[in-house]
Amino acid sequence: MIRNIIFDLGNVIIEGTHSSIIMKLANNEEERNFIKEKFLTSPEWNLMDLGKITNDEAIIEIQKRNDIKLKELIEISLHKWYENIVVNEDIVDVARKLKLKNYNIYVLSNMAKATYLHLKDIEFFKLCDGVVISAYENVKKPDEKIFKILLDRYNLK
Numbered sequence: 001m002i003r004n005i006i007f008d009l010g011n012v013i014i015e016g017t018h019s020s021i022i023m024k025l026a027n028n029e030e031e032r033n034f035i036k037e038k039f040l041t042s043p044e045w046n047l048m049d050l051g052k053i054t055n056d057e058a059i060i061e062i063q064k065r066n067d068i069k070l071k072e073l074i075e076i077s078l079h080k081w082y083e084n085i086v087v088n089e090d091i092v093d094v095a096r097k098l099k100l101k102n103y104n105i106y107v108l109s110n111m112a113k114a115t116y117l118h119l120k121d122i123e124f125f126k127l128c129d130g131v132v133i134s135a136y137e138n139v140k141k142p143d144e145k146i147f148k149i150l151l152d153r154y155n156l157k
Contacts, residue, residue: 004129004156005098007091009109013124015088024084025077034070035077038062048112051135055079055114082118092124099127107131108150110140130154 007013018040026032039045044058053061055078063071095105105128113135125131132150134140139149150156 003102004104004106004154005095006106006108006150007095009107009111009119013088013091013095013107014119015086021081021084025080026073031070031073034066034073038066038070039074039077046140048114049110049134049140051113051138055112082115085115085119087119087122087124092122092127095124095127104129104154106150106154106156107133108141108146110134 011017018036022032022035022040026035039062042058042062044053044061047053048055048058059075059078062074066074099105107125107128107130109132111133113133116133116135119125130150130153132146132153134146137146137149139145141147
């Protein structure tokens with residue numbers, strides 16, 4: 001019998017995609033391409049999700065490698081990223097209904113510490129019986145180690 005439900009955050013609890021946030025942050029096609037190609041695919045983005053570097057360290061490293069005129073865009077993009085995150089209230093409502101039916105709710109997500117700290121007080125997390133965020137574990141999906149962490153930590157089968 002299923003008693004435990006594991007949610008991801010990106011494109012599940014957090015609505016939209018990186019592209020929708022980029023559209024809000026960038027003023028033109030050059031800036032959109034820059035954020036997509038030099039920021040989201042940077043080694044630093046991955047390192048933030050792994051908890052190896054902070055957002056501010058990522059900004060410095062990305063700025064070192066890129067055009068001076070886009071330096072400010074890097075900083076603005078990372079600091080304003082969180083303001084543009086939208087919680088999918090329909091899925092939170094699903095989680096609320098599952099909780100009322102006595103299901104256990106867990107989270108397993110690839111996410112930087114700063115992003116989690118920004119989101120940790122939303123209602124959805126109050127419904128959760130456990131949370132595993134990649135940046136705190138220094139491993140991310142699809143590595144099976146992070147799944148094992150969740151299962152072992154909360155004694156799930």
